Amino acid sequence: PGSCNHPQPSPGPAHCRPRASRPGTRHRVVSTCHSLVVGVVGLYIFFFDEAAIADPLWGDTSLGKVNIAIASGYLVSDLLILIWYWKVIGDKYFVIHHCTALYAYHFVLLSHKGSHSQLWSSLVAQKKDGVLVYIGNFRLLAELSSPFVNQRWFFEALKYPKFSKANVINGILMTVVFFVVRIASIPPFYSYMYSVFGTEAYRRLGFLIQFSWITTCVVLDVMNVMWMIKISKGCIKIISLLRQEKARKSLQNGKLD
Structure with a gap:
């Protein structure tokens, strides 16, 4: 069992694993921990x-900003990590996703109540009261x-059939949950965006945040749809394939009978 050449159902001790698999494993573990933390806190804030619920555009909540800060970090x-281990876990869509999300979240953490047409340096210098928390x-x-996405990777790494x-x-849970949190949420989200368009609260955001809010969400949702299709x-x-396999076994059993 201690030999690296001995077949095992798991990758075995760290020193026996292929070096290329280590960053991938750490990457997925951290991703899962992060998603559980920000996802659960996000659910609490949502309900x-x-x-925040009373004023989705300007409601200021410390917990909400902490959650955004955790996600941004x-x-x-x-x-x-993606850049450093690009040959192992690099993915251009992840880079686009991360950069887009970071750009959007910086408005939540560093914006202020007032005019939002100023430059980045002006925003940083002002009192920090987040918008769109x-x-x-x-x-x-x-x-x-x-x-669920990460767990699929672990099953593949462990060579589960x-x-x-x-x-x-x-796989079924991954598909269902992915659809619920990333796809089914799209219509009500853009419906709300349309409902506040032109209101006083929306105008106070300023053109930069208005434009960034719309464009970043569109970019992220296009990728979500692409991933959902895949x-x-x-x-x-x-x-x-499961149905075909089941039918084949049933046919074989029928012939044996």
Whole structure:
């Protein structure tokens, strides 16, 4: 069992694993921990934070900004890791996703109540009262799908059969949760955006934040739709193969009888 050449159901001790797998494993573990923290806190804010719920555009909540700060810190560190280990875990879509999200979240953390047409340096110098805190935390609910995506990676790394019960259940849950938190949320989100368009609270945001709010969300949601299509195709393929396998076994059993 101590030999690196001995076949095992898991990668074995750290010194026996291929060096290239270590950053990938650490990357997925940290991603799962981050997604659980910001996702759960985001759920609490979405349902119970009265200040944020009462005014989604300007409601100021310390917990909400802390959650955004945690997510921003993770995105920065993850972006650096992706670049450093590009040949192992690099992904251009992750880079686009992280940079877009960071750009959007900096308004939540560093904006101020007043004119928002000033330059970045002016924004930093002003009193910090975040805007769109509730909106930012609503977007973080999308992270609740990450644990299932990461778990699929772990199953593949551990060489679990694609048709294993654990793999199939995780795949179905991944598809359902991904759809709920990233796709089903799109219509109500843009419906709300349309409902506040032109209001006094919306005008107070200023053109820069208005434009950034819309464009960053569109970019992120386009990627979410792309990923959803890919995940759905994989899920449908697995279910179809399972049905074919079940039918084949039933046919064989019938012939044996």
